[in-house]
Amino acid sequence: MDVTSVQLWYWGSSLVLAILLFFPVEKMLWVMRVRSAERRLKRVTTPEERNEERRKARSIAGIIVISFSFLFNFTFF
Numbered sequence: 001m002d003v004t005s006v007q008l009w010y011w012g013s014s015l016v017l018a019i020l021l022f023f024p025v026e027k028m029l030w031v032m033r034v035r036s037a038e039r040r041l042k043r044v045t046t047p048e049e050r051n052e053e054r055r056k057a058r059s060i061a062g063i064i065v066i067s068f069s070f071l072f073n074f075t076f077f
Helices: 003-041 047-076
Strands: none
Touching: 003 047
16 A cells, blocks of 8 residues: 555545544534523523524534544554
8 A cells, every 4th residue: 555545545534434423423512502501591492592502513513523533543544
């Protein structure tokens, strides 16, 4: 294997891992944020508030899974 194919495999497998991890991590963060907001507000959140929490959870999840997948694959290469 030459260096180019190893780099291509590293980048490709890191992106695939990030994509596979994104949805469960995003869902987990969203649920945690909604529950925290409901405890803080002492009421059930509105759909607009839940949509805002989902937007925040998506951006946080994106950063987490991309960082994790590249660092995880770095240990193998």
